[in-house]
Amino acid sequence: MSQRKIKNIFVTGKIDPAFIGDSIAKHSSKTAIGGHSIFMGQVRRDELDGKFVSAIEFTSYEAIALEKMNLIREEIFDKYPLNCLHVHHSLGLVNAGEICLFVFCSSAHRKPAIDACAEIVERLKAELPIWGKEIFEDHTHQWKENN
Amino acid sequence: MEIDIISFGKISEFIKNQRVDITGISDTDALKIYLEKTFPEISQMKYKLALNENLIQQNTQISGNDLVAIMPPFSGG
Numbered sequence: 079m080s081q082r083k084i085k086n087i088f089v090t091g092k093i094d095p096a097f098i099g100d101s102i103a104k105h106s107s108k109t110a111i112g113g114h115s116i117f118m119g120q121v122r123r124d125e126l127d128g129k130f131v132s133a134i135e136f137t138s139y140e141a142i143a144l145e146k147m148n149l150i151r152e153e154i155f156d157k158y159p160l161n162c163l164h165v166h167h168s169l170g171l172v173n174a175g176e177i178c179l180f181v182f183c184s185s186a187h188r189k190p191a192i193d194a195c196a197e198i199v200e201r202l203k204a205e206l207p208i209w210g211k212e213i214f215e216d217h218t219h220q221w222k223e224n225n
Numbered sequence: 226m227e228i229d230i231i232s233f234g235k236i237s238e239f240i241k242n243q244r245v246d247i248t249g250i251s252d253t254d255a256l257k258i259y260l261e262k263t264f265p266e267i268s269q270m271k272y273k274l275a276l277n278e279n280l281i282q283q284n285t286q287i288s289g290n291d292l293v294a295i296m297p298p299f300s301g302g
Contacts, residue, residue, distance in 0.1 A: 207275075
């Protein structure tokens, strides 16, 4: 069993681009790293019958989500030679155009970082109990469905 | 026997968190039948159960005071 403790991936509201910038900057001291791969999810201003999405409100069953993310993290570290891996997901309201997901993988060479990043994004969308409620400009809503 | 029910996402709009008497029901397969009868909306949709914060993959025994979560398909990211 891994000794890594369960990390809290959740942040309230949007993920600030300045936080993402700081996160990148912090890796300059980790000189074994040769490649970073980053995925950012952004709230899309989708249209439905002439109405536009103004925000998504995210909720989660946090206990299960964090446990599951921890498991995914361990499996990804077993599968790919990563130096580090960071995942942040919004809870609560995130406006259209704002960032709601930030996945950041680093390795000595590009391929493991790119492959691990893609796999984590697919797995967290499918496996973490998180729900997005799309709120339209007229305050009606529909529940987001992942493709 | 009583258990606590919580729900998430779209399902939370019509199934409020509540304590229910499920005397005579001893596993999650039987609980699903009970839930779909009590809350007909969920029989029309995909949902998953969690028992005491563990996702249910196969039929599982239920005990008094267990916590059952009813969850629609996930849509994070």
